[in-house]
Amino acid sequence: MPKVLIADQMSPKAAEVFRSRGVDFDEITGLSKEELIKIIGNYDGLAIRSSTKATKDVLAAATNMKVIGRAGIGVDNVDVPAASAQGIVVMNTPFGNSITTAEHAIALMFALARQLPEADASTQAGKWEKNRFMGVELTAKTLGLIGCGNIGSNVAERAIGLKMKVIAFDPFLTPERAQDLGVEKVTLDELLARADFITLHTPLTDSTRNILSAENIAKTKKGVRIINCARGGLVDEVALKAALDSGQVGGAALDVFVEEPAKASPLFGTPNFISTPHLGASTDEAQVNVAIQVAEQMADFLLTGGVTNALNVPSLSAEEAPRLRPYMKLAEELGLLIGQLTENVTGVTVEVEGAAAELNIKPITAAVLTGLMKPFSDTVNMVNAPYMARERNIEIAEVRHERDTDYHTLVRVTVKTPEGERSVAGTLFGNREPRLVEIIGIKVEADMHGPMLFIVNEDKPGFIGRLGTALGEAGVNIGTFHLGRRAAGSEAVLLLSVDTKIPESLLWTICRIDGVKQVKALYFG
Structure with a gap:
């Protein structure tokens, strides 16, 4: 029976899911790094929120670890490259708190528009400064979304309901998706120049860090209001402070900070600034949702091989897994065969025909790479095999063929080397049993x-x-x-x-x- 450590406080629903699915678990929270390292080797899975840090040192001690589940979106507290190198699947729950976070962004936008925190403090202090707090309407204002993924699209939907004009900067937003959402796709510079309100909904990466820098804040419409419920570090806090003081920014609301817990910040005490302590996902409904989702995803993986919302391995639903498993076994054996026959591989092409062409090809490719890398590592699996291939600068290509074939289904693996190309091909007998049908261009039928x-x-x-x-x-x-x-x-x-x-x-x-x-x-x- 697989065993999971629940290392952070989360809804009891997570434990109920593990118990009902037959997954053993311990719930031990508040562990120090040293305490976690001492026991982590006993577990197949680790369920966390944001407190526990799955660092490289912790992962090195996780000798039996197969999956880490983050109940929430951000995985800043997980060393994903180190986990990938060890063959550990890292999952998150990107949809469980999307509505809650979107609603918090809208709430902060209202609070900025009507200066609600300052008005509340003034009124409770016995003042009646009605003329001091002159707000603005949201209706007909332009909202600029930096990031229009799951949460951003929820914000867009609600803003459109408020009769706002919504523009979005997101390199991954297709014109068709923008049209479906009712938003206008724009460049970052265009968004900065046009938006009355800017809200951020993008991960923190090298390309998005300080996306609202001093330079970019200077490009905004004077008096713009900025909301960040995504990740600390997307906004240059020192630059934002200066822009608030100068009036370039008319108001700002941050739910996230570069350093958390944020016990001190240059922004604290600044007029027209609102802060909340990372409350974006803090509703009863969201915490229950992410707890259930992370437990179900981890149980599916540990019991059936299903992979959902993984950051470092192709998704494979619990329903897909049984159908794909024979193909993945065939693909791994073909990869292992050609890996033992060939040296100095510089490229791999995976081709699928017939019934295989109708399937999710990503897990098949990962299985090929697993077999290919086995001669180099005893611990290779579908998670770290692509990582190992990238380390060796091996180029990967995938091809689907709809052409007729001599076989009901066929998987072909071709490797490129300095000496030329070499390929093997296989099929499934009875849709279950892998069988080699071609090697180096010669027809042959063999078990492996x-x-x-x-x-x-x-x-x-x-x-x-x-x-x-x-x-x-x-x-x-x-x-x-x-x-x-x-x-x-x-x-x-x-x-x-x-x-x-x-x-x-x-x-x-x-x-x-x-x-x-x-x-x-x-x-x-």
Whole structure:
């Protein structure tokens, strides 16, 4: 039974999901880094929110870890590259708190427009400064979205309901999606120049850090109001302070800060500035939603292999997993075969035909890379195999063919090397059993399992007899025998399954048999 550590406070619904799905768990929160390192090796999964830090040191101790689930969107507290290198799936829950965060952004926009916090403080202090707090309407104002993904699109929908004009800067927003949302896609400079309100809904990356810098804030319409409920670091806080003081920015509301908890900030005490302590996802509904989602996603992965909302591996739903599993086994065996036959791989092309062309190709490609990398690592899996391929500068290509094929389904793997290209192809018998059907351009039908012997030879009489004699004298028993050739008397390939691993001395003996061009001992787990 897989076992999960719930290391941060979250809704009891997460524990209920694990319990009902048959996943063992411990709920131990508030652990120090040292305490976490001592016990993390006992668990297959780690469920966290934002408090627990899955650093490189912690992950190094997580020797049995298979999946980390973040109940929320941001994974700043997880070293995703280190997790990928160790073959650990990292998941988040990008949809569980999207409505809550969007509503918080809208609430802050209203608060800025009508100066609600200052008006509340003044009134409760016994003043009645009605003329001091002159607000602005949201109707007919232009809202600029920096980021129009799941949360940004929810903000857009609500802003349009308030009769606002919505423009969006997002490199990944397609014209069709913009039209469906009712927003206008613009450049960043155009957004800065036109927006009356700007709200940010983008991850913190190298390209988005300080996207509202002093330079960009200077490009905004004078008196613009800025809201950030996404990530600290998207706005240059020092530059924002100066712009508030000068009146270039008419108001700002931040729910997130560069340093959190934000015990001090240059913005604190600045007129027309509102702050909240990272409340974007802080509603009862959102916390229940993300807890349920992260537990269900982790349980699906640990029990069925389903992958949902993963940041470092292709998605594979629990429904897809059973159908794709035979193809992934075939793909991994093809990758392992060509990985054992080829050195200095610089590129890999995965082609699918027939029934395979109708499937999600990403997991199939990841499985090919897993097999390909197995000769280099004992711990390779679908998560770290693409990472290892990138480390070796191996280019990956995927091709779907709708053409008719001799087989109901076919997967072909072609590798590029400095010496040229080499390919293998396979199919499924009965939609379940992997079967090799082509190797280096020669038709051959063979299972791929256990110790095997691969030989390229000249197709001449007497060769098989001489090979059988050499194997018999070495005490190696043949299990199955698969032969293919380009044409009579030309190049042939031979695949033998044997009962024991081939000793190195036997390989040298076979090399000396007349007509042998290549000999390779193979092994399939």
